[in-house]
Amino acid sequence: MRFGWMRHSTITAATALALVCVAPGVIEVPVSAQSAYKAPRTADGTPDLQGIWQVRNTSAAFDLEDHAGALGIPPGRSVIVDPPDGKIPYKPEALAKRQANFKNRDAADTLNKCYMPGVPRITYLDFPFQIFQTPKYTLITYEYIHIYRTIFTDGSKHIDGLDFWLGDPRGHWDGDTLVVDVTDFNDQTWFDASGDYHSDKLHVVERYTRTGPDTLRYEATIEDPDVFTRAWKISLPLYRHAEPNFRILEYECQAYADEAAKGGR
Amino acid sequence: MTFRFAVLSAGAGLLLAALPALAHHSFAAEFDVSKPITLKGKFVKMDWVNPHSQIHVDVTGPDGQVVTWSFEALPPNVLFRQGWRKDSLKPGEEIEIEGFQAKDGSANAWTRSVKTADGRRMFAGSPDALPPGAPPAPTK
């Protein structure tokens, strides 16, 4: 099951060599200089993040770090804001595994089998998602394979004893920011299509902050003591779909793959 | 002795069968409901995956060959709510597992129940593949 427009198999060795890190120059805006926008409130007084959102950065899903373009792959600056050099702080043996993943990515990236993308990858896939809020829940419905995440904002604790592709999300409000603590991951997903991976000890803390009428800032702090030497953090803007009556539709990866296998569209 | 799963009576298992958990797909198309099989073997591991958990059991045949059977069970979410945990069965533990064999003759089956060496019975499927009130399993 492949995405026609996400194939990597045409990357030659020469092109792979071109994927070197360019000079890091990630600009991190100090907190004090960031927008002091105050989001409107929902009926129960929490900041209103509702709407249909999508990244404009289409290259992070291919590779979170600085990378030049390749056939079918847009170039991009690193979305990693910490550490400042924009590189994922792998342990040495883990970096070797990452390189092996990269070489084997067509077969090893479970996204290519239409499996769930994991968190935070699902946020920066190039598909819209919709945020809904009720007092005890923030519900995010994703167009991508009709995934939804129910973020419990009722003070409940994580489940103990199961693991999930998208983890178990428990949220609370910190000023104008929705903070979502995600644990209970399995080890089957990657952060991008270049082999950046994690173990089942992954712990993600997401932060959703409205920065203007039509923008959100999405941040995710990633910890995994088995793979990384320290925590690291990504940041991406999300943009509201302003088209009138915009709706999320369906991207039913497996159904399309089944049809293609039968010689359909 | 600790047991970390809900010990349910045979009747309770039938109540579980009242849950339309088996309406997920046509059960009798995949498994032979006309004759249940019971195997004794060593628990290897359990895959806690949706849509169906898989219980792997090493069964020694009369010829001395060991075949690893895969017994399909209810989704992990359901088992978890019933009280099953990932350490409810220990690798190497002797168990008796009862179920319906896949019609394709492979070493796959649907789990009706699991019984441990000390006589505890646990349900991972249902003791009767057909919901209560159904006629006896047809031979078709």
Place this chain on the structure above:
Amino acid sequence: MDQQEERISRMSSRLLKSIFAAAALAAMLSAQPPAPPAGGAANGGVPAIFGGTGPHVAGGPVQHLSDGHPDMQGFWAAGNNGGAVFELQNHPKPRSGVPPGKGAIVDPADGFIPYQPWAAAKATDTFEHNLAEEPELHCYESGVPKQIYVQFGFQIFQPANYVVVTWEFMHAYRIIPTDGRAHIPTDIKLFEGDSVGHWEGDTLVVDTTNLNDRTWYDTVGNFHSDSEHVVERFTEVDTNTIKYEATVEDSKVLTAPFKIAFELYKSSDTKYEQMEFACIEGNQDVTHYTKDKGGNADVKVK
């Protein structure tokens, strides 16, 4: 009550004691989350899907949200619907793996789907030879109206200007805007269709079009085309009960519309949580389907 329901009801009271004891013990010995809740009328008649054992108990008067509409939020599951999830229409004769039942069709009165002759033949052929085509076997969503009566129930949310419903099963969801918008263009066909809703008093009326033809009404092959059009009505009658009706039209397949009706029962288990249900990631069943049912495997067990 038909025979099946009577048996379940008798078993329910007999099992109450053993389930209560087992659940209490399990709760004591196991970690979070809790074992299935103890049964009994005091829990509001939690449907069996949520671990309840008592009969359904009516709730209190309908509560309303600040927007004036009934608060239907919570966990719900289909009540008695004559085994609709097995077969939506009247099915008096047992079939392999399917117990008899009345199904959920209330109009026409005989309870049968008013198929055009070619469609009735196709449904029979599907059951006999092509059960490997069952959409849920391939982890597809269940479509409309089947999504309402699938196992494990669903959760209703009512954020501003929407009703959103989520299912643990297949991690499905339906988004129903209630802002009076039009449907999307007919060229776009979706598994769950395109739903628009509006309130008529305390009844939520949901109009769904743009359905594709890749879902079934049940597990035995009753099907629809991409001309299917469904109008559902959800009327909360008390805090534990919603009256559900759906009128289904499909000019390519049916000679006339049909209507289904049954109740939805709420879970009063305040600790209940839906969890992630990945499907294709672990799906093995389709590989075992035998050739006589449209699969690829040979029948070896006779």
